[in-house]
Amino acid sequence: MYTLPSTKTFVELNLDQKSECLAHLFEPCQTLANLLIQNVFNRNYQSYNDFIESCRAFLLLFLEKEQSKREVLPDIAQIISAHPRLGPSKDKLSSHSSSEQKSLAGSQEESQKLASLNALYEETFPGLRYVVFVNGRSRETIMENMRSRIERGDIQLERKEAFNAMCDIAIDRAEKLESKL
Template identity: 45%
Template sequence: MAASEFSSLPRPEQEKLLSLLFEHSQVFLDYVLPVCQEPAQSWEELIERIRGHLRTMLKTPDDERIPGIIAAHPRLGAKKVDSALSQAEQASLQTASARETEQLAELNAEYERTFPGLRYVVFVAGRPRSVIMDDMRERIAKKDIEAEKRTAFDAMCDIALDRVAGLGDKI
């Protein structure tokens, strides 16, 4: 389907497609669907429009919707991941040694203690575990929750762009 057709789809189909690209979060869908009603010339244009709208949300740092949107993404290395696309993207993390799995679980816990209500979101596809875990450590050390929200929203949009590219004509 062409991106230009998205705005003419019934809302349930729009929600299903955005949930495929971004992970399902009703809070996210309710927030971004209004800016998706103007036709886009490409999926990239639509996703960048969503990115801009998410950044607008960040102007109100205590907006209680932000954690709910970010937490829709699965924890890195989680055994149970609902989204088939997330499962595929995180496949390399599932082959970790027992020690690496333990370290990743510890980092997830430390991240969530440092940034209550948030979940670490990063573009994983094709990146080694060591690079991802180093990035996680660096972000934890900065202790900048506003930067984390922005980084998570940007990662969500980068992931969506990659998913669009990977899905091609299957959208």
């Protein structure tokens, strides 16, 4: 079982240790790791909550700057797409994602509906994956949220919601990893 390093010793960690920590909090993504190591992982923090909130603030500012360029945003798409699709998928799930998605188990028919919604979402928002903090919510609740976000059709808001969800997930993972110490 992975043990999180103390946030009070972040500056002493080497690049591999920082990358591994980020992979456990978020999902493995070298683009995200590079950004956060360069811009957020450069000081010690009082807690993981403080660290992840700094990550959130940085990511939302980064998003705002990138979206103002009105260009294709490959870094943002790579970061968001590091998260696996919800439900049964060909994606290899991290142990964290696998555990978090347990509440989405359902019938074959429900799995097909979720797969169809994933496909529609990715067609509506090219390059993105639907990212949400599942947190034990039911499959129906998640699918309703996905449908409403597809109908809204706002890719800029989707990117923002994905970054916020990624940070909410990271906070939850940190709490779970810390409680196992």
